[in-house]
Amino acid sequence: MKTAPTTVGTSWPRAGAVQPAVIDALVPEGTYRTTRRETVRDVAGAPLVELAQVPGLYVTRMLDRLRGSQASSADQPRALLAGRLRSAGSAFASDTLGGLTPQEHHRLVARATGVPVSVVRTATTTIAEALTHAVDTAERARPRAVLPRGRQHASNSGAVVWRRRGRLLGVNASGNHPAVHSLWLEALALGYRVAVRPSRRDPFTPYRLILALRSAGFADEDVLLLPCDHGVADALIHGSDLAMVFGGDETVDRYTGGWSRTPVLPQGPGRVKILLTGPWEPHLDAVVDSVAGLGGVSCLNATAVLVEQDVRGFAEALAERLSALRARPPEQEDAQLPCLPMAEARAVEDALRHGAAGCETVLGDVVAHDLGDGSAALQPSVHLLDDPMAGQLGLELPFPCVWVAPWSMDRGAAPLRGSLVVGVSTKDPALVDALLAEPSIRNVYGLDRPTWWLPPGMPHDGFLAEFLMRSTALAGT
Amino acid sequence: MKTAEALAVLDAALDTEVDQDELVQAAMQWHFSPETGTPFWLDRLEQLDFNPRSDVRTVDDLRMFPQFVDDLRYAPVESLLPRGYGGTAEVIGVFESGGTTGAPKRVLYLADWMEREMAGAMRAMDERGYPRGVNWLSLGPSGPHDYAELTDQHARRRNGVRFAVDFDPRWVRRCLREGRGEEADRYLDHVLTQAAHVLGSQRIGAIQAPPPLLERLARDERLVDLVRGQVQVITWCGTSMDPDTRDLLRNDVFPGIPVYGLYGSTMALGAAFERPATENGDSVFDSPSPHVTYTVVDPDSDKPVAVGERGQVVMHHLSKSALLPNNRERDVARRVAEPPGAKGHSVADVRPLETFTGVPVITGAY
Numbered sequence: 001m002k003t004a005p006t007t008v009g010t011s012w013p014r015a016g017a018v019q020p021a022v023i024d025a026l027v028p029e030g031t032y033r034t035t036r037r038e039t040v041r042d043v044a045g046a047p048l049v050e051l052a053q054v055p056g057l058y059v060t061r062m063l064d065r066l067r068g069s070q071a072s073s074a075d076q077p078r079a080l081l082a083g084r085l086r087s088a089g090s091a092f093a094s095d096t097l098g099g100l101t102p103q104e105h106h107r108l109v110a111r112a113t114g115v116p117v118s119v120v121r122t123a124t125t126t127i128a129e130a131l132t133h134a135v136d137t138a139e140r141a142r143p144r145a146v147l148p149r150g151r152q153h154a155s156n157s158g159a160v161v162w163r164r165r166g167r168l169l170g171v172n173a174s175g176n177h178p179a180v181h182s183l184w185l186e187a188l189a190l191g192y193r194v195a196v197r198p199s200r201r202d203p204f205t206p207y208r209l210i211l212a213l214r215s216a217g218f219a220d221e222d223v224l225l226l227p228c229d230h231g232v233a234d235a236l237i238h239g240s241d242l243a244m245v246f247g248g249d250e251t252v253d254r255y256t257g258g259w260s261r262t263p264v265l266p267q268g269p270g271r272v273k274i275l276l277t278g279p280w281e282p283h284l285d286a287v288v289d290s291v292a293g294l295g296g297v298s299c300l301n302a303t304a305v306l307v308e309q310d311v312r313g314f315a316e317a318l319a320e321r322l323s324a325l326r327a328r329p330p331e332q333e334d335a336q337l338p339c340l341p342m343a344e345a346r347a348v349e350d351a352l353r354h355g356a357a358g359c360e361t362v363l364g365d366v367v368a369h370d371l372g373d374g375s376a377a378l379q380p381s382v383h384l385l386d387d388p389m390a391g392q393l394g395l396e397l398p399f400p401c402v403w404v405a406p407w408s409m410d411r412g413a414a415p416l417r418g419s420l421v422v423g424v425s426t427k428d429p430a431l432v433d434a435l436l437a438e439p440s441i442r443n444v445y446g447l448d449r450p451t452w453w454l455p456p457g458m459p460h461d462g463f464l465a466e467f468l469m470r471s472t473a474l475a476g477t
Numbered sequence: 478m479k480t481a482e483a484l485a486v487l488d489a490a491l492d493t494e495v496d497q498d499e500l501v502q503a504a505m506q507w508h509f510s511p512e513t514g515t516p517f518w519l520d521r522l523e524q525l526d527f528n529p530r531s532d533v534r535t536v537d538d539l540r541m542f543p544q545f546v547d548d549l550r551y552a553p554v555e556s557l558l559p560r561g562y563g564g565t566a567e568v569i570g571v572f573e574s575g576g577t578t579g580a581p582k583r584v585l586y587l588a589d590w591m592e593r594e595m596a597g598a599m600r601a602m603d604e605r606g607y608p609r610g611v612n613w614l615s616l617g618p619s620g621p622h623d624y625a626e627l628t629d630q631h632a633r634r635r636n637g638v639r640f641a642v643d644f645d646p647r648w649v650r651r652c653l654r655e656g657r658g659e660e661a662d663r664y665l666d667h668v669l670t671q672a673a674h675v676l677g678s679q680r681i682g683a684i685q686a687p688p689p690l691l692e693r694l695a696r697d698e699r700l701v702d703l704v705r706g707q708v709q710v711i712t713w714c715g716t717s718m719d720p721d722t723r724d725l726l727r728n729d730v731f732p733g734i735p736v737y738g739l740y741g742s743t744m745a746l747g748a749a750f751e752r753p754a755t756e757n758g759d760s761v762f763d764s765p766s767p768h769v770t771y772t773v774v775d776p777d778s779d780k781p782v783a784v785g786e787r788g789q790v791v792m793h794h795l796s797k798s799a800l801l802p803n804n805r806e807r808d809v810a811r812r813v814a815e816p817p818g819a820k821g822h823s824v825a826d827v828r829p830l831e832t833f834t835g836v837p838v839i840t841g842a843y
Contacts, residue, residue: 036720055719056722057695057726057730060696061696061730
């Protein structure tokens with residue numbers, strides 16, 4: 001069952017290669033090459049790699065065991081941990097890991113997910129920086145009342161210590177954008193074990209990431225990659241103390257709807273919105289960037305724009321700018337739009353057509369652009385609505401697809417509810433206050449930056465530590 | 478006289494080798510003659526575009542039969558009893574399929590067939606070193622299913638006592654179909670608690686269980702210790718098991734205890750014990766007897782596939798007690814080379830078909 005540490009490296013698919021390599025599970029014993037494997041294909045349907053499929057029995061027994069003790073990093077001095085995370089970041093960005101150079105890695109992820117290669121490369125930087133700053137980010141989330149780490153002697157008057165809610169975090173990842181893997185790294189800084197179930201579309205990123213963490217000194221039993229089918233994914237969530245689940249509404253609803261005894265932090269669609277008060281012209285660049293940057297596939301991309309003045313003029317100007325984006329295969333340097341297998345692209349197009357019934361199409365009568373090899377690039381779409389409360393404002397599709405609606409001051413913050421980010425241009429501080437007062441809006445930015453702005457140390461959907469840690473009273477010890 | 482001679486192969490002594498084509502021809506005579514025939518088949522004679530008594534001569538010819546098993550969901554069981562028994566057949570039971578793909582199908586299990594099936598099972602167990610004189614724990618369904626009867630026979634014929642834990646697979650499937658996985662989990666826990674009582678208080682030398690229950694048992698360290706300390710062989714059956722799980726059970730959870738699969742179908746009235754050696758890491762099952770044979774076919778063209786290729790498993794049962802030819806099972810498998818001289822195909826890497834007859838298959842725990 002156990003194999004020696006991975007020595008693949010000669011058989012990664014390149015042009016003309018026939019024998020796909022295997023991505024093994026990364027387990028406490030090192031690596032695990034299962035008999036049962038799934039073929040990961042590129043957007044044109046060509047096989048790229050075989051992905052191990054870990055059986056449920058293995059996952060449940062291993063997690064049962066690992067939950068019983070804490071990670072070896074749990075009590076490490078902060079400086080040591082910070083150093084390890086930093087060198088993991090540098091290894092992930094620069095080293096050959098599992099036989100993959102960063103360049104090969106970027107090309108494979110682009111071919112498999114359809115995310116433009118330049119976006120994939122930026123995601124690598126995002127992940128490396130998140131590692132570099134993970135300890136600081138975790139520290140920023142620490143409540144002021146809590147004693148610094150390592151000092152747990154309480155005075156007579158009592159003290160507050162910050163404790164982990166569990167020992168093991170399960171992550172059910174998605175493959176829409178590689179940087180989803182920047183979002184669980186704080187858990188390592190907080191001394192958690194982490195078990196990641198990679199998406200079938202992008203097992204490459206967590207594979208190299210976990211190999212990087214191991215090369216930097218994290219124990220094999222503290223960072224795990226457990227590729228598996230849906231049934232076993234349930235076992236992974238069940239077997240974790242806490243879990244993060246990435247995915248669409250259906251996935252997130254399933255795991256948060258009382259099904260799981262494990263507390264789950266959902267990472268669903270962002271439904272990011274932009275609000276333009278006053279003239280929109282100065283902000284057109286920021287809107288285009290918010291909609292189409294990152295390939296338009298991130299939960300941080302803008303899905304809807306609400307406009308106070310000249311909504312039609314804005315929609316047409318936005319459409320003109322977005323229509324300049326060209327369909328290219330994802331591995332090409334100038335690619336900007338996401339690609340999918342033709343059948344999936346058609347399904348997205350159908351979902352759009354269905355969702356857009358009754359709306360005015362400003363751009364994107366045809367979304368799926370046939371690239372001739374079995375894949376399609378998804379070209380931007382802009383639709384104009386007449387009501388800022390219309391349901392379409394929450395319809396998030398995996399490409400630059402945006403809904404534009406009129407807004408007026410008397411509508412206030414209500415149409416912006418349920419947004420991971422609201423990007424706003426306004427001179428009215430009361431409006432900003434109203435947005436901040438709306439509990440279902442997570443982050444509020446000005447339009448001097450795109451909605452996907454997220455440097456290390458800023459909370460994405462709260463700090464992860466808010467989910468992983470709790471404050472505990474300690475007295476008389 | 479000629480007829481009686483031709484039919485003799487149906488009553489051949491348990492330890493004699495029978496010619497398979499002779500068996501096919503005798504079964505056709507028996508089940509389709511007005512005097513000895515089975516009412517179920519006689520009623521369907523008109524619908525056949527061939528004459529079974531003259532046209533079906535070989536195992537391959539069994540493929541001429543249309544898919545008839547759906548009729549077993551509604552046929553009165555009396556119609557399944559061949560007239561040739563003259564009202565003296567000993568019926569051990571009426572057994573039902575799991576109901577995975579709709580209303581359950583029913584078959585009759587006659588005592589003379591039980592003798593044949595058990596003779597084969599005992600031979601297979603002897604070849605694999607199954608112990609005698611130990612008690613068995615069987616986790617699996619009773620009620621309308623053949624499982625409880627067969628495991629009881631297994632234990633009894635090896636001079637053991639069988640402890641049973643009851644289990645309703647249809648309830649588990651219903652829970653899963655309705656999205657109540659939590660409820661199915663609770664039920665399996667309930668079943669396992671009962672197994673724990675038996676393992677904790679009785680001497681158990683052999684265990685027979687469907688893979689999901691075996692996996693649950695394997696998660697419980699106390700139960701694993703109780704098994705390791707006394708059990709000499711483990712048999713899994715009822716649903717398929719992936720090779721990685723099987724290897725974990727063999728190498729990590731129950732090292733030193735032989736673990737064998739038993740692949741059968743209620744609709745074939747028989748089961749095959751796993752070959753002692755795997756092929757490419759996969760468990761292999763040879764057609765269990767001349768009476769129960771497999772054919773792996775291309776689901777679209779219906780043609781038998783070549784060795785090494787995957788297809789849908791078709792099962793045939795031929796005996797004095799029953800005729801169940803050309804039944805497409807809910808499984809897909811890879812055909813592997815059969816042992817020398819065998820007529821039926823051998824199968825490896827058996828898995829449930831994604832969907833079957835348009836109804837989604839929920840395999841559940843059995």
